[in-house]
Each structure stands twice: as C-alpha cells, then as structure tokens.
Amino acid sequence: MTRTSYLTLDNIYKSYDGLTNAVEDVSIDIRKGEFISFLGPSGSGKTTTLMMIAGFEEPSHGGIMLAGNDLTRTKPWRRNIGMVFQNYALFPHLNVIANVGFPLKMRKRPPAEIAERVKRTLDMVGLSSFAHRLPRELSGGQQQRVALARGLVFDPDVLLLDEPLGALDKNLREHMQFEIKRIHQELGVTMIYVTHDQTEAMSMSDRVAVFNKGRIEHLADPLEIYRYPSTKFVGEFLGDSNFFTGGLAADGTFSADTIGTVRITPAERARVIASRIELLVRPEQLQLIEPGQKDEFNSFDATVRSTVNYGDSLLIMAGLAGQALRLRVRGESQVPAVGSTIRIGFRPEAGRIVPAHP
Structure with a gap:
C-alpha cells in the first residue's frame, strides 16, 4: 500500500470454477475521500470486484487492505462499508425511518443516537418529510435516496454503489448524479461507483477504472482517458x-x-x-x-x-x-x-x- 492509499486492491483474482478468471490481476490504490468509478460492459468484472471489497465474494488470490488493515477474509458485517444496490433492497414492511436506522440497530447503537443520526441523514438527502412512509409510497428516486441514506447513516469508511441509478429515467438519473456528487463533496466519504454508463463516470468521478474481460485496461481521470485512451477498447467504450x-x-x-x-x-x-x-x-x-x-x-x-x-x-x-x-x-x-x-x-x-x- 502506498503512503497516499486508503483502500488497496493488490493483485486480485477471482475464479468461480478454477479454470477461468472473472477478475484477473486487478491492482488499484484508492485515496481517502476519492470518488472512483468502475466502468465497463456487463461481464467485465467491475461488480465482482465491488463484491469482493464488500466481502460478499472472496478473492481467489490477492489482498484487500483498508487503512492499513487486511480485509481480505473479513466477513461483510465486520467491515465498516456501506452498500447501495440498483434495486434499492429496502424492507417493504418498514417505513423510511426504520429502513435508514436498520444498520445502526444491528450495531446496537442507543435509541437516542439512532434517532439523531437518522434525522440528520434524512435531512441531508431531502427526505425528512417522507420519514413515516413505506417504500411502496415513494417514487423510484425517493427510494434510491432512502437506500443512499441507509448506506451513509453509520458513517462508513467506504460507500459502494452498484449501478444505483440504472432503474431511473433520464432526467431523474441526471438529478441524482448531482445529488450523489454533492453528498460526496459534503461528507468527503470514499465512494466506489460501478456503472456501464460513460456519462455517469465522466461527470461524477475523480478517476475512472475501465474494466474489460476481468482486467483494468485504463485508470486515470476522466478527461485523460477520453483524450488519451490506452487501448482501442477504451477509446470505443468511453465516448x-x-x-x-x-x-x-x-x-x-x-x-x-x-x-x-x-x-x-x-x-x-x-x-x-x-x-x-x-x-x-x-x-x-x-x-x-x-x-x-x-x-x-x-x-x-x-x-x-x-x-x-x-x-x-x-x-x-x-x-x-x-x-x-x-x-x-x-x-x-x-x-x-x-x-x-x-x-x-x-x-x-x-x-x-x-x-x-x-
């Protein structure tokens, strides 16, 4: 891990059958507070890499370090990492307050602390007036804000977002891009954002890692990748x-x-x-x-x-x-x-x- 690295993936491989690699030789140093996007087509290894950071998948080879601690074999619930899914994954029978407060309840935080943190986080995502509604009473964009609030309420070391805007229409998707970037700038939390949408990656990221066939083909800031793609695939995929x-x-x-x-x-x-x-x-x-x-x-x-x-x-x-x-x-x-x-x-x-x- 370099001195400027906060989260390090070191020579990560993932194989499900022992014959072919879904992820191959992925190494990356992510700075604290950075917004980095994993960009690539379906099957390129970006989501599998994200799942290994979250702990839902285990690397076949290589290591994952966070703030100097080895997370490679650590169970997901022992990692202080937030996760936002494309399908929201909200509890349908719980209202907004209960959904957002769930991670704190599982961490056995005092009720007064849970109430204060939930209120603060709902204020941040603009959902205070929807606090007592059930998920079915919310629009898609509002449900996505609830999922985002739930991922942030416990002050995670890293927030992972797996194609979180894929189910939204174009205008709402663009609005949520600005909102996520605003929250990132406000909190300074390290974010890793998986997408196949080049516009999202270009407009939101400090750096972009372009995945292809399980490998990172180019890692740089968006404009550098656009202007100086390292391979034909990168030039074709981005723009x-x-x-x-x-x-x-x-x-x-x-x-x-x-x-x-x-x-x-x-x-x-x-x-x-x-x-x-x-x-x-x-x-x-x-x-x-x-x-x-x-x-x-x-x-x-x-x-x-x-x-x-x-x-x-x-x-x-x-x-x-x-x-x-x-x-x-x-x-x-x-x-x-x-x-x-x-x-x-x-x-x-x-x-x-x-x-x-x-």
Missing part, C-alpha cells in the same frame, strides 16, 4: 469514436487504409511502437470543410448516409471506402442531404494513436 487503421510512413506521416496520408503531431509519432496502429479522432474533432476554406486540415471526401439533429448539435453519419464515420457539428449548421458528398477534415493535433487489435 463516440472514429478509428483509421494504418501505419507510420517513412516521412513521419500516418498512412491510413481508407483516407490516405494524414499529418499527426510529433508527440503522437513518438508513441508509435507497432507497425499497425489505429488513429482515433473523436466526432467533435471532425469538421465540415467549406469550399475555399484554408486547408490546414487533414481532409477527405465522404458520402452522407444519415443525419440526426439534436438541436444544439448535428450528428452526421457518413462513409467512405467501406468505413463508417461519425461527425458532430453545431446544430445551426446546414444539414447536408443524404447521398451528397461532403468534405471532412481534422487538425493534426486531433489524432490520437492507439495500438491496433492483433
């Missing part, structure tokens, strides 16, 4: 992307299979370590090139296949030489006709090199 496959030419330019020779920056050329590479260009980095516009771009022609107008932005799906492209421009831009030819360009500094898939 929309366009990839051009090719190799580095003798003059230092990038020779793409579909668009020919394009310029990249010296810094990107220095990152090339293989003969076959991918050049990542995000849709918002592609631009429509107008006739007579100064050619400071890598530019090429493509055919418009479809468009989607979001009001504030226009998404253009185009294609050339069998490659599909996504281009996002300002909403007030003129909408090109389907089937028309457009000229597309990007600046050399917009291209990011990632290794090509084998």
Whole structure:
C-alpha cells in the first residue's frame, strides 16, 4: 500500500470454477475521500470486484487492505462499508425511518443516537418529510435516496454503489448524479461507483477504472482517458469514436487504409511502437470543410448516409471506402442531404494513436 492509499486492491483474482478468471490481476490504490468509478460492459468484472471489497465474494488470490488493515477474509458485517444496490433492497414492511436506522440497530447503537443520526441523514438527502412512509409510497428516486441514506447513516469508511441509478429515467438519473456528487463533496466519504454508463463516470468521478474481460485496461481521470485512451477498447467504450487503421510512413506521416496520408503531431509519432496502429479522432474533432476554406486540415471526401439533429448539435453519419464515420457539428449548421458528398477534415493535433487489435 502506498503512503497516499486508503483502500488497496493488490493483485486480485477471482475464479468461480478454477479454470477461468472473472477478475484477473486487478491492482488499484484508492485515496481517502476519492470518488472512483468502475466502468465497463456487463461481464467485465467491475461488480465482482465491488463484491469482493464488500466481502460478499472472496478473492481467489490477492489482498484487500483498508487503512492499513487486511480485509481480505473479513466477513461483510465486520467491515465498516456501506452498500447501495440498483434495486434499492429496502424492507417493504418498514417505513423510511426504520429502513435508514436498520444498520445502526444491528450495531446496537442507543435509541437516542439512532434517532439523531437518522434525522440528520434524512435531512441531508431531502427526505425528512417522507420519514413515516413505506417504500411502496415513494417514487423510484425517493427510494434510491432512502437506500443512499441507509448506506451513509453509520458513517462508513467506504460507500459502494452498484449501478444505483440504472432503474431511473433520464432526467431523474441526471438529478441524482448531482445529488450523489454533492453528498460526496459534503461528507468527503470514499465512494466506489460501478456503472456501464460513460456519462455517469465522466461527470461524477475523480478517476475512472475501465474494466474489460476481468482486467483494468485504463485508470486515470476522466478527461485523460477520453483524450488519451490506452487501448482501442477504451477509446470505443468511453465516448463516440472514429478509428483509421494504418501505419507510420517513412516521412513521419500516418498512412491510413481508407483516407490516405494524414499529418499527426510529433508527440503522437513518438508513441508509435507497432507497425499497425489505429488513429482515433473523436466526432467533435471532425469538421465540415467549406469550399475555399484554408486547408490546414487533414481532409477527405465522404458520402452522407444519415443525419440526426439534436438541436444544439448535428450528428452526421457518413462513409467512405467501406468505413463508417461519425461527425458532430453545431446544430445551426446546414444539414447536408443524404447521398451528397461532403468534405471532412481534422487538425493534426486531433489524432490520437492507439495500438491496433492483433
């Protein structure tokens, strides 16, 4: 464990059958008070890793340390760790007060302390006026707040959240993202948030761990992962992307299979370590090139296949030489006709090199 680490996962493996690993070689140091998201598709190992931190699953190999204490074989109820589930897991026959106070009752805290802590926590999540209601009398967002309050009421060392907003509609989900982040900032509690939603991970996290096939492929702050993904999988999973496959030419330019020779920056050329590479260009980095516009771009022609107008932005799906492209421009831009030819360009500094898939 490093001096700045509060929670450490050291070389964690998990196998259910002794043959294949659901989690493989996961090591991470989490700082006290950090908000970190485990991001990845279903089956990538993120929830299994969370369950091992909670104590509901035991690692097949490796160790878990919290504040210098070995938690690897410690039972869940002996860990001072809170848990918020996607399905809320509230007791249907208990009102809000009883649901939130349950962890304190199990810890045999005095009734006066339970009452004071429950009131304080319900005030924090904005549910004081719903204290005597049963779960069935609450909306989905209110039930999620109850689950969040229950996970926080006993002052946990770490709060784990397993896709807690997955059952909510878009507007409520966005509102709850802000609320969870506000509570995190207010309390300073260490939070680990599991999600497959890239927007949640980008908007809420101090750092993001991108999981794939049981491993962490990239761990960094959200903007670094978005701008400099370490692998093609990370670039595809976090944000929309366009990839051009090719190799580095003798003059230092990038020779793409579909668009020919394009310029990249010296810094990107220095990152090339293989003969076959991918050049990542995000849709918002592609631009429509107008006739007579100064050619400071890598530019090429493509055919418009479809468009989607979001009001504030226009998404253009185009294609050339069998490659599909996504281009996002300002909403007030003129909408090109389907089937028309457009000229597309990007600046050399917009291209990011990632290794090509084998």
